[in-house]
Amino acid sequence: MTKQAHIQLEKMKQVSKAIIVGDPKRVERVASCLENVDKLSDNRGYISIKGDYQGASILVIATGIGAPSTAIVVEELANIGIDTIIRVGSCGAMQHNIPLGALIIPTGVVRDEGLTKKYVPTDFPAVANNELLSSAKKFLPNGYYGITRSHDGFYMENNAETEKYWSHFGILGADMESSALYVLGSLKGIRALSILNNVVLYEADLSEGVNSLVNEEDAVAKGEMDSIKLALTILNEVGN
Numbered sequence: 001m002t003k004q005a006h007i008q009l010e011k012m013k014q015v016s017k018a019i020i021v022g023d024p025k026r027v028e029r030v031a032s033c034l035e036n037v038d039k040l041s042d043n044r045g046y047i048s049i050k051g052d053y054q055g056a057s058i059l060v061i062a063t064g065i066g067a068p069s070t071a072i073v074v075e076e077l078a079n080i081g082i083d084t085i086i087r088v089g090s091c092g093a094m095q096h097n098i099p100l101g102a103l104i105i106p107t108g109v110v111r112d113e114g115l116t117k118k119y120v121p122t123d124f125p126a127v128a129n130n131e132l133l134s135s136a137k138k139f140l141p142n143g144y145y146g147i148t149r150s151h152d153g154f155y156m157e158n159n160a161e162t163e164k165y166w167s168h169f170g171i172l173g174a175d176m177e178s179s180a181l182y183v184l185g186s187l188k189g190i191r192a193l194s195i196l197n198n199v200v201l202y203e204a205d206l207s208e209g210v211n212s213l214v215n216e217e218d219a220v221a222k223g224e225m226d227s228i229k230l231a232l233t234i235l236n237e238v239g240n
């Protein structure tokens with residue numbers, strides 16, 4: 001088997017579960033929770049490693065930002081036999097009661113991005129895998145579970161207005177990749193779940209929030225580590 005064009009990986013024995021992260025630097029933070037870590041590839045920012053968590057091999061790879069880049073990774077992971085994927089990401093809250101560093105777990109996602117419309121009609125739902133979701137609820141009963149929104153435009157002039165519109169319907173948070181992961185998960189028979197660390201309070205400054213994650217400020221850095229540990233715990237619990 002030749003290597004996949006973008007992630008530059010091929011099928012590996014006994015590796016069927018993966019964590020995907022947006023930020024390539026987050027790969028190192030996941031690696032810090034694993035044993036026997038091997039660097040695998042680094043092509044176009046798709047940095048990947050493999051390591052063991054409680055005896056099971058886990059692949060970790062960065063997707064970069066947005067649905068198209070994430071879909072490339074998910075498609076290529078499917079081609080190399082990955083059947084379970086958890087996104088460990090960040091998001092902005094869309095409700096006032098959600099604090100920084102809280103974990104938002106999308107049960108379903110509003111497909112407000114362009115890519116998944118190329119795969120399936122807009123009526124098709126973007127939903128989490130039930131097995132992974134049940135496991136998340138077992139280990140994090142007080143997480144924020146509900147519908148989130150994935151979008152394409154971080155710097156839109158009308159962002160505040162758009163967020164208000166969706167917030168009104170009870171949407172919990174916003175990211176840019178979860179809908180692509182969930183739709184492709186359903187299409188490819190991959191178990192998929194997102195775990196999102198809240199880095200922006202609702203109606204606070206978006207860029208400031210993302211900067212606080214880059215600068216590893218306390219609450220959001222803790223949220224990131226909590227999201228990594230939860231993902232590993234779930235992957236460890238669910239069978240192959």
Ligand SMILES: O=P(O)(O)O[C@H]1O[C@H](CO)[C@@H](O)[C@H]1O
Nearest residue numbers: 022023065089090175176177
């Ligand atoms: O921190 P990650 O996982 O990249 O997730 C969020 O952060 C990026 C925007 O700053 C988008 O990718 C968004 O979905």
Ligand SMILES: O=c1cc[nH]c(=O)[nH]1
Nearest residue numbers: 091092174175176200
């Ligand atoms: O509000 C936010 C914060 C991070 N990422 C997003 O997509 N939106």
